[in-house]
Amino acid sequence: MGQGGMGGGAPMAVLDPNKDGPYTFAEVDDNQWKAPTGDTVPMHAAYPTAGPSSGPYPVVVVAHGFQLPASQYYGYLERLASFGYVAVTADYPTSFAGTNNTEATQNIISALDWVASRPELKGDTANAGATGHSLGGKLAVYAAKIDARFKATIVLDPVDGAPGNPLDPNPDCNPPACIDVSNELPITKPTGFLGETLDSTGGGFGQACAPAEHNFLTFYAKTTAPSLAVTVNGANHMSFLDDVSSCGFTCSVCKMATLPNATVNALSKAYVTAFYERYLRGNAGYDTYLTGAEAKTRYVDPGTITIQSK
Numbered sequence: 001m002g003q004g005g006m007g008g009g010a011p012m013a014v015l016d017p018n019k020d021g022p023y024t025f026a027e028v029d030d031n032q033w034k035a036p037t038g039d040t041v042p043m044h045a046a047y048p049t050a051g052p053s054s055g056p057y058p059v060v061v062v063a064h065g066f067q068l069p070a071s072q073y074y075g076y077l078e079r080l081a082s083f084g085y086v087a088v089t090a091d092y093p094t095s096f097a098g099t100n101n102t103e104a105t106q107n108i109i110s111a112l113d114w115v116a117s118r119p120e121l122k123g124d125t126a127n128a129g130a131t132g133h134s135l136g137g138k139l140a141v142y143a144a145k146i147d148a149r150f151k152a153t154i155v156l157d158p159v160d161g162a163p164g165n166p167l168d169p170n171p172d173c174n175p176p177a178c179i180d181v182s183n184e185l186p187i188t189k190p191t192g193f194l195g196e197t198l199d200s201t202g203g204g205f206g207q208a209c210a211p212a213e214h215n216f217l218t219f220y221a222k223t224t225a226p227s228l229a230v231t232v233n234g235a236n237h238m239s240f241l242d243d244v245s246s247c248g249f250t251c252s253v254c255k256m257a258t259l260p261n262a263t264v265n266a267l268s269k270a271y272v273t274a275f276y277e278r279y280l281r282g283n284a285g286y287d288t289y290l291t292g293a294e295a296k297t298r299y300v301d302p303g304t305i306t307i308q309s310k
Helices: 070-082 101-116 135-146 216-220 249-253 261-279 284-290 293-300
Strands: 024-030 043-050 057-063 086-090 123-132 150-156 191-195 227-232 305-309
Touching: 024 070, 043 070, 043 101, 057 070, 057 101, 057 135, 057 261, 070 086, 070 261, 086 101, 101 123, 101 135, 123 135, 123 261, 135 150, 135 191, 150 261, 191 216, 191 261, 216 227, 227 261, 261 284, 284 293, 293 305
Parallel strands: 057 086, 057 123, 123 150, 150 191, 191 227
Antiparallel strands: 024 043, 043 086, 227 305
């Protein structure tokens, strides 16, 4: 993978991203934040309280999947905070009647403004990353395209809008209600995609959760370097959540995964952390965990993942 990103806020040690980092952290909620769209967008953040650096810290915004609770991604926030990031979920509203992608993206972006309004978090909103899952992954990539504060983006099984897709049920794919974000690529920022192909065909309710014609590989195909695509073999679309067993009805629409949820969640948290260490802090030592020797030994050789990179 090529060079990219910028430095900021921490020593250049290379620590195992599959374990918590050297920072202690706290968490905070704000259920009253009003985005410029007029929507109320509850925020939940994990932020460093002590560690190798006193800040300011890079910021990572995490966007939830369609009809999935933001709390299913708190594990990502906590791992990132332990590595010296201000990590925040933006609980943007979605609707079975259709989610306006333009407004939803602005709601996600507004998390940067919320962090800026909270100086005690010590977030460097000019050095930010955009992450999301499913619909949130698609919108995170679009946020990275349109807002210069995002310097890199890595997303979890993003799905472009498609008529009838139960996880993004817009009645059509015409902007602003639906944006084909893969067609908005490439962007001149590092990109990463973790995904699966098990749910590329129909699940228990007929529709595929991540149809092949709209899945993460269609995003990767449109990118320029540096970029990577990690296919998690045996994962389903919901495997990237913290705890599928508590997901409820939404998770039942997808196929049954053959790889344990805990395995997928652990490796995806490690990838997100390593990616931002590489591209928000510019630490090339993390290439070993992304595409190099550590990735090969831990994940590729056992057959857990396959990697494409450029």
